[in-house]
Amino acid sequence: MPDATGLELIAQDLRGGDGAEGDSEGPVVATEFFRGQATLEVRPERISRVLAHLREKGFGFLASLHGVDYYPHEPRLGVLYELLDMARVDRITVRLRVPTDKPVVESVTGEWPTANHQEREVYDMFGVIFSGHPDLRRILMPEDYEGHPQRRDFPTGGEPVIFTRDEAGWLESRE
Amino acid sequence: MSSTENPTLSEYRRREQSITLSTVEEQLADVDLSETTDELLTLNFGPHHPATHGVLRLLVTLQGEIVRDIKPVVGYVHTGIEKTAEDKSYWKVIPVIERMDYLSYYFNAMAFCGAVETLAEVEVPKRGQYLRVIHLELNRIASHLIWLGTSALDLGAVSIFLYCLRERELILDLFEMSSGARMHTRYFQVGGVIEDIPPGFAKKLDQFLQIMPVRADEYGAILNANEIVLQRLRGTCPLDAQTLLSLGVTGPLLRAAGNPWDLRKADPYSSYEDFQFKIPVGTVGDNYDRFAVRLAEIYESVKIIRQALDGLPEGPHMTEDRKVALPPRHELATSMEALIHHFKLVTEGFRVPPGEAYNPIESPRGELGCFVRSDGSSKPARVHMRDPSFVNLQALAHMARGGYIADMVATVAMLDPILGGIDR
Numbered sequence: 382m383p384d385a386t387g388l389e390l391i392a393q394d395l396r397g398g399d400g401a402e403g404d405s406e407g408p409v410v411a412t413e414f415f416r417g418q419a420t421l422e423v424r425p426e427r428i429s430r431v432l433a434h435l436r437e438k439g440f441g442f443l444a445s446l447h448g449v450d451y452y453p454h455e456p457r458l459g460v461l462y463e464l465l466d467m468a469r470v471d472r473i474t475v476r477l478r479v480p481t482d483k484p485v486v487e488s489v490t491g492e493w494p495t496a497n498h499q500e501r502e503v504y505d506m507f508g509v510i511f512s513g514h515p516d517l518r519r520i521l522m523p524e525d526y527e528g529h530p531q532r533r534d535f536p537t538g539g540e541p542v543i544f545t546r547d548e549a550g551w552l553e554s555r556e
Numbered sequence: 557m558s559s560t561e562n563p564t565l566s567e568y569r570r571r572e573q574s575i576t577l578s579t580v581e582e583q584l585a586d587v588d589l590s591e592t593t594d595e596l597l598t599l600n601f602g603p604h605h606p607a608t609h610g611v612l613r614l615l616v617t618l619q620g621e622i623v624r625d626i627k628p629v630v631g632y633v634h635t636g637i638e639k640t641a642e643d644k645s646y647w648k649v650i651p652v653i654e655r656m657d658y659l660s661y662y663f664n665a666m667a668f669c670g671a672v673e674t675l676a677e678v679e680v681p682k683r684g685q686y687l688r689v690i691h692l693e694l695n696r697i698a699s700h701l702i703w704l705g706t707s708a709l710d711l712g713a714v715s716i717f718l719y720c721l722r723e724r725e726l727i728l729d730l731f732e733m734s735s736g737a738r739m740h741t742r743y744f745q746v747g748g749v750i751e752d753i754p755p756g757f758a759k760k761l762d763q764f765l766q767i768m769p770v771r772a773d774e775y776g777a778i779l780n781a782n783e784i785v786l787q788r789l790r791g792t793c794p795l796d797a798q799t800l801l802s803l804g805v806t807g808p809l810l811r812a813a814g815n816p817w818d819l820r821k822a823d824p825y826s827s828y829e830d831f832q833f834k835i836p837v838g839t840v841g842d843n844y845d846r847f848a849v850r851l852a853e854i855y856e857s858v859k860i861i862r863q864a865l866d867g868l869p870e871g872p873h874m875t876e877d878r879k880v881a882l883p884p885r886h887e888l889a890t891s892m893e894a895l896i897h898h899f900k901l902v903t904e905g906f907r908v909p910p911g912e913a914y915n916p917i918e919s920p921r922g923e924l925g926c927f928v929r930s931d932g933s934s935k936p937a938r939v940h941m942r943d944p945s946f947v948n949l950q951a952l953a954h955m956a957r958g959g960y961i962a963d964m965v966a967t968v969a970m971l972d973p974i975l976g977g978i979d980r
Contacts, residue, residue, distance in 0.1 A: 449929055
């Protein structure tokens with residue numbers, strides 16, 4: 382893990398590099414150092430460039446990409462990118478947050494092919510739309526499923542189990 | 557024909573001998589092969605095919621016998637464990653999370669407990685760490701044995717499956733001894749392990765450690781001298797380390813391609829830095845290397861267990877922090893405070909400070925990372941498992957493209973996907 386100072390240096394670097402291009406708001410929203418783990422919160426539209434920058438710094442392996450629902454805090458949906466520097470054995474988490482009414486994030490599958498299945502899973506479970514993803518379909522839930530079950534306001538239970546013998550009656554009751 | 561007139565033959569035999577393949581052969585000779593080879597065929601493989609190691613469905617595009625593309629379809633055993641975990645207090649999450657990757661249950665529990673320990677700043681005593689290592693490595697051997705047996709079945713070797721399961725029984729007996737359950741043992745707890753090993757465990761483990769390398773030698777002798785196995789594994793479906801890394805592949809698949817990345821060495825957790833062991837690596841990253849690396853890992857796991865058993869420190873197996881760990885049974889009869897702690901723990905559970913943690917460990921299939929987000933209550937706000945099978949599955953199409961469909965079956969076997977882990 383980069384230590385707290387190292388994280389600030391990375392954030393400073395990102396701010397400086399992008400601010401020079403005449404952008405008033407830098408890509409970094411916040412930094413967080415908690416229990417020895419460094420997290421960089423960035424603005425969603427800058428994610429590809431932040432990841433590309435970190436890759437140049439040595440974080441060349443995208444270990445994991447997963448979603449979080451921060452209900453009741455806004456913006457609700459979060460996507461986390463766990464980056465790993467294999468040479469220095471260093472990890473950093475990049476986080477972005479998008480609101481539920483416009484949950485669009487740029488896909489990173491072009492640069493990081495490993496994100497393909499994982500972005501599909503985040504779309505499936507949280508409804509985050511990854512623009513530019515080559516094949517954005519549900520991956521774990523059935524294709525005709527409605528809703529995104531990992532959201533915190535999605536209820537557990539209460540879903541009817543369709544046994545073959547009840548199928549006809551169940552379909553009628555839905556109409 | 558003369559044979560049809562032979563009166564000694566039965567009616568059936570006479571009809572059989574009258575069949576001629578000439579019409580079929582002539583028809584084949586007329587067909588222009590240059591046209592047919594361009595035709596693509598999409599074949600549905602699975603989900604209920606024994607060679608898919610679970611309910612994995614593959615849409616395979618074939619050109620003749622050559623695989624041109626594979627689209628994996630998963631989700632058939634999705635049970636919503638991550639969602640279920642959000643409704644349970646931390647210590648009740650462990651049993652459900654163990655059922656994700658059902659062959660490496662200790663690893664699932666370890667990843668989750670490690671993440672919660674990071675959040676709650678709980679120290680695991682040295683003895684607890686060593687006991688964890690012993691069980692993790694036993695579990696790694698058990699998982700590799702199942703992989704070896706079922707993979708050999710896919711390659712047509714039936715008897716090796718029985719041998720592998722015979723040795724796995726010994727491991728399950730050990731698990732039963734230490735925790736009371738053979739699978740999904742719920743032995744790891746936040747703060748350590750639930751119970752110390754019982755008397756006789758060390759002796760039985762010692763016997764197993766003597767048997768296992770000999771048996772692993774036998775597996776190697778059987779498979780490495782088998783012409784069919786070698787022909788189906790050597791040089792088939794290789795993939796270089798750079799592509800594997802870009803696809804996020806870790807574990808034995810990456811090591812088979814020559815990259816010695818192993819979290820036990822690179823970023824030791826649970827006292828792995830105390831043990832001497834080697835990381836087996838391959839050279840070209842073909843199916844044979846994947847097989848050889850896992851077989852060699854069995855020996856290394858035996859070495860680690862031997863060192864952990866010999867150097868097992870005295871002391872508590874579980875943290876003394878009564879806020880997360882259940883008090884010992886005997887204290888309940890004498891101490892009011894212990895009773896209160898016990899009551900709080902089994903009713904509400906313990907609360908974890910708000911925050912997020914990602915805890916990666918080296919499972920038999922690669923990096924198994926557990927992400928836990930706490931909102932300060934006694935239930936996790938989010939549990940996510942970065943399952944290596946789920947990520948590694950993306951590499952299948954890259955490995956099998958351009959090879960024969962028979963090699964694809966071998967590649968699925970060497971990929972070692974566990975559908976419980978993929979679908980969660």
